[in-house]
Amino acid sequence: MGELINGRELADKMQAQIKEEVQDLEKKGIHPGLVVLLVGENQASQTYVKNKDLAAAKIGIRSKIERLPETISEVELLSVIEQYNQDSNYHGILVQLPLPKHIDEEKVLLAVDPNKDVDGFHPMNMGHLFIGEPTMIPCTPYGIMKMFEAYNIDLEGKRAVVIGRSNIVGKPMAQLMMMKNATVTIAHSRTVDLPAVAKEADILVVAIGRGHFVTKEFVKPGAVVIDVGMNRDENGKLIGDVKFDEVSEVASFITPVPKGVGPMTITMLMYQTVEAAKKQK
Amino acid sequence: MGELINGRELADKMQAQIKEEVQDLEKKGIHPGLVVLLVGENQASQTYVKNKDLAAAKIGIRSKIERLPETISEVELLSVIEQYNQDSNYHGILVQLPLPKHIDEEKVLLAVDPNKDVDGFHPMNMGHLFIGEPTMIPCTPYGIMKMFEAYNIDLEGKRAVVIGRSNIVGKPMAQLMMMKNATVTIAHSRTVDLPAVAKEADILVVAIGRGHFVTKEFVKPGAVVIDVGMNRDENGKLIGDVKFDEVSEVASFITPVPKGVGPMTITMLMYQTVEAAKKQK
CATH class of the missing domain: 3.40.50.10860 (Leucine Dehydrogenase, chain A, domain 1)
Incomplete structure (x- = not known):
């Protein structure tokens, strides 16, 4: 049974730190x-x-x-x-x-x-990220990098696979993991034999937007699994892209949905707003 | 024995077309x-x-x-x-x-x-490429895409591996191949078991800057091999990153050095200069 990466708890901790920093800034x-x-x-x-x-x-x-x-x-x-x-x-x-x-x-x-682009979506900020000199970073992949840090998940030399090639998650996620010396593959809807490609991953980030799409057949035993999905099932319940119950049996670490990646996205938005305020002063 | 991708010949043909276009533009x-x-x-x-x-x-x-x-x-x-x-x-x-x-x-x-950034190195142009709305494109990867086109090498659903993560070759190359629906992996100096990763490739692009580094152990039989290297051997002779003699035995298509990628890079520079002139008019 994989260890849970508690996004809610980490987000609360980081938000408390940001709050302290804001109080210091207010004084200035x-x-x-x-x-x-x-x-x-x-x-x-x-x-x-x-x-x-x-x-x-x-x-x-x-x-x-x-x-x-x-x-x-x-x-x-x-x-x-x-x-x-x-x-x-x-x-x-x-x-x-x-x-x-x-x-x-x-x-x-x-x-x-x-x-002021605290979402990191402006082409200029995307370009700076792409060339390895990030200024503003899209908040979801940035939050995931903070999770790796908090849980001592080392990316150096690891095989990482991102499923999904969106501008706001997949592509910046790949770039950020590559900056930490992972060997990164971006898979997507047109990938042939997606389960086999996903199974090469030591680190698997799923952002494909299809509820419970990733089953245990996609996951190498011991892999770290990050679920960016936010889907509603037939009962209106919030579910991820990963079939948590079975994948958590084989993963070494796994994020839940809800209380996984979501709270970290908002936290990084706050973090970058404070950073922007410091730079603009 | 793999088919040679003749960069010199393709460059000459494209340059003749660009020359005609320039003559038409002069009239305007x-x-x-x-x-x-x-x-x-x-x-x-x-x-x-x-x-x-x-x-x-x-x-x-x-x-x-x-x-x-x-x-x-x-x-x-x-x-x-x-x-x-x-x-x-x-x-x-x-x-x-x-x-x-x-x-x-x-x-x-x-x-x-x-x-006016005909090299495509400005962060704004890098950003536009990254988000899939390219304006100016770095000339070396752009030239390689033209080679694929000219030799009817289809990228859809293929596994592509780029060795080297530079801003001017590796990263834009990965993005351009992904836009054609390849499943792309970027490998680099910190990749563990590089030969095994390279061997997953249907399309292998090598831009690592080490003479004759890629041997046949890196290449899946039937793969397309593109050599971006420009190195000097101990006798001052220009050599690629790929050990051409042995890799050409297993590849389906292969570029030589010289007369492979190099002439295409210059050609795309000319192409983008003409495109820029048309847009700025």
């Missing part, structure tokens, strides 16, 4: 601020944004949710972003995705000042 | 121009720059080598770059690397207008 007159732009009424987005807002409040980060109508034009949205680029009260700007179809997502991400 | 009043900034007297750099200049002349691209003293300050170099950023006669700016040690290479690459 630095008040970290985060604005979240929420366009429209997407239900999942509402929940995510609320959770970010609660975490910020708990830590003492000034947080604001700017709600914008579904019908906002691209030009108007860009001008709202520009206003926050100029506003020195906000060190982090987060545009909650997805955006309505009439708005060009790439154009919007490009409009955010890279120094 | 567009005169593609490339400036190469060469700092100091590095011998290898002198040769590379001369070869680029000759290729440009042959194709009909206006080309200029701006020779700058080894002692130039960073500030002066940045101001030269800014001058060419503003100069509409030059659509491509190439800063020949390496730079003298007193100059911050990253700062210099950042100073080049991304629209």
